[in-house]
Amino acid sequence: MKLQLRFLTAAAVMAAAVSAPCAKALVSLQDGLDHVYVDASVEFAYDSNVFANAQSGGSFSTQGSLGMEFARRAGWIGVNATASLDFARYANFRDQDYIDPKITAELTKQTGRTTGSLTMSVAREDRTDVTVNTRDTSWNYAAGIDVQYPVIERYSLTGTLDYAQTDYTDRTLFTNQNTYTGNLYLYYILDDERDLFIDGRTRYTNESNGETDVDRALSGGVSGQIYGPFNGSVQVGYQERTPSGGPDHGDFQDVTATGTTTWNINRRITVTGNLSRDFSTTALAQSIESTSAGLTFQDSLTAKASTTLSAEVGENRFLGVAGEIQPGGKRRIDEFIGTTASYFYTINEHLKFSITYTYYQGFSTLDYAVFSRDQVFFQVQSHW
Numbered sequence: 001m002k003l004q005l006r007f008l009t010a011a012a013v014m015a016a017a018v019s020a021p022c023a024k025a026l027v028s029l030q031d032g033l034d035h036v037y038v039d040a041s042v043e044f045a046y047d048s049n050v051f052a053n054a055q056s057g058g059s060f061s062t063q064g065s066l067g068m069e070f071a072r073r074a075g076w077i078g079v080n081a082t083a084s085l086d087f088a089r090y091a092n093f094r095d096q097d098y099i100d101p102k103i104t105a106e107l108t109k110q111t112g113r114t115t116g117s118l119t120m121s122v123a124r125e126d127r128t129d130v131t132v133n134t135r136d137t138s139w140n141y142a143a144g145i146d147v148q149y150p151v152i153e154r155y156s157l158t159g160t161l162d163y164a165q166t167d168y169t170d171r172t173l174f175t176n177q178n179t180y181t182g183n184l185y186l187y188y189i190l191d192d193e194r195d196l197f198i199d200g201r202t203r204y205t206n207e208s209n210g211e212t213d214v215d216r217a218l219s220g221g222v223s224g225q226i227y228g229p230f231n232g233s234v235q236v237g238y239q240e241r242t243p244s245g246g247p248d249h250g251d252f253q254d255v256t257a258t259g260t261t262t263w264n265i266n267r268r269i270t271v272t273g274n275l276s277r278d279f280s281t282t283a284l285a286q287s288i289e290s291t292s293a294g295l296t297f298q299d300s301l302t303a304k305a306s307t308t309l310s311a312e313v314g315e316n317r318f319l320g321v322a323g324e325i326q327p328g329g330k331r332r333i334d335e336f337i338g339t340t341a342s343y344f345y346t347i348n349e350h351l352k353f354s355i356t357y358t359y360y361q362g363f364s365t366l367d368y369a370v371f372s373r374d375q376v377f378f379q380v381q382s383h384w
Contacts, residue, residue, distance in 0.1 A: 033074040039067045039084075041381040049373040050093055052362070053133035056371065059092035067102075078108040088126070096135060098126040116147035130336070130362060131282040131316055133369050136174055138283075141165040158185040168283065175285040176208035194224035199235060207285045211246035215239060215279050217256050226261050234259030234275070241279045241319075243287060248320035252279070254289060272296045279319075287319040304346040312338045325366055334364045352381045 041064055048058040067084030086100045102123035109115050120143040128135050144162040151157055162181040168174035181203040188196045203215040219237020226234055239256035243249075257277040264270050277291045292314030300306045317323070318332040325332050342356040360373040 033072060035071045037069040037071070038384045039065070039069070039382070041065050041379055043377055043379040045375065045377045047373070047375050049371055050090070050096065050128065051134050052128045052130045052371060052373065054368050054371050057092060059090045061088055061090045063088040076109055076111055078110065080104075080106040080108070096126070098124075098137070100124040100126055114147060114149050116145065119144045129283055130334070130369075131286075131288060132174075132284050133371075136283050137169045138174075139167040139169075141167070154189045156187045156189075158187065159183065160185075166283075171208070174283040177281060177285075178206045180204045190222075194222055194226070196220070196222055197235070199237070205281050207281070209246075209285055211285055212244050213279075213281060213287060214242045214244075216242075219256055221259070229263050230261045231264075232259065232261035232272075234261065239279060241287060243320065246285075246320075247322065248287070252287070252289070252319050268300045270298045272298070284322075286322045288323070289317045289319060291315045291317075306344045308340070308342045308344075310340045312336075330365055332364065332366045332369070334362060334366075334369055336360060336362045350382055350384055352383075354379045354381070 043063040045061050045063055046058065047061065049056045050059050063086070065084055065086045067082055070079070070081045072079040082102070082104045084102050086102070087098065089097050100123065102121070104119070104121040104123075106117055106119045108117040121141070123140045124137070125140055126135065126137045142162070142164045144160065146158060146160040148156060148158045160181075160183045162179075164177075164179045164181075166177045166179075168176055181201065183199060183201045186198045190196050198220045199218070201215070201217045201219075203213075203217075205213040205215075207213075217237055217239035219235045219239075221233060221235025223233035225231050234257075236255065236257045236259075239254060241252040243252075255277060256279075257275055259275045260272065261274075262270055262272045273293075273295050275293050277289070279287065279289055282288060292312060294310060294312030296308060296310040298306065298308045314336050316334040318334075321327075323331050338358065338360040340356065340358045342354060344352065344354045346352050354377075356375075356377040356379070358373075358375040358377075360375075362369060362371050362373075364370050
């Protein structure tokens with residue numbers, strides 16, 4: 001695939017730039033215009049439900065990552081590039097051990113009348129997928145461009161085009177996907193503290209089994225100061241999904257929403273809320289409507305220590321014929337609750353320690369998808 005080869009070539013060029021010999025980033029060149037950073041982490045973890053289903057067992061694991069970042073700020077164009085490796089070794093499920101590379105590159109233009117960015121990435125990902133209740137491995141390729149243009153004093157336009165390809169290593173079980181997404185935003189500066197905007201989105205998903213999905217959405221929202229002490233961005237609208245090439249015919253319609261708001265209670269404490277409702281496609285080419293809402297509480301206890309507490313609830317509603325547990329019968333609907341508690345401690349400017357506990361409980365009309373999951377992580381991070 002020519003497009004994929006272009007992504008790989010561009011990623012390889014950026015990787016060479018990141019890895020090139022470069023004698024407070026770890027290395028600064030060109031009078032401080034170029035910076036090279038190195039990040040590393042090691043993590044000891046326990047997961048009580050590795051495959052996210054009613055029959056899965058648990059395992060201890062050792063995980064970690066090693067990455068390098070290159071940043072250049074000179075002239076009109078800024079450059080950000082990263083290259084990293086993530087790894088995991090499981091005590092009980094050795095066939096799930098992995099080493100996953102990832103390369104990203106970004107070119108940005110933040111000066112002049114027209115601004116924007118060009119991004120691309122190549123990554124291998126091993127993950128536990130709660131929508132298919134097992135683990136999957138895939139190569140993910142992505143590219144995107146966004147352009148911002150101020151029309152007049154109060155109005156501006158932003159356009160984005162994104163491409164994403166998911167290529168699963170187990171093609172007998174999972175369905176590869178290519179997704180093309182276009183957004184057009186019209187912003188209106190209401191006052192010094194907030195903007196109003198309208199967003200029109202079209203998304204086309206092509207699956208390797210011959211099925212396709214077309215999503216169209218129109219929404220509006222506000223960014224900046226939402227209300228009183230709450231700042232962020234919130235939008236709500238209407239969306240429609242049209243599947244073809246498979247067993248489902250006709251359209252699915254519903255509300256779409258996304259948003260994140262933060263309340264800075266004082267210098268130490270912040271509360272952040274998030275909301276999401278959208279159509280998506282699972283690794284088994286099933287259409288679902290996902291809804292989630294959560295709250296995160298963060299307290300900077302001291303200059304070196306902080307803690308976060310978060311809670312989330314959500315629902316995945318499986319659509320169409322593929323969402324029926326039995327033909328013409330009960331439909332699969334998954335619901336979940338989750339909580340996370342973390343403690344972070346900065347030992348010095350190069351070394352940090354954290355401990356995290358996560359609890360997840362899944363409910364479903366499908367018995368196999370009813371499960372609970374406990375995870376504990378001890379992590380040490382270093383940044384240079």
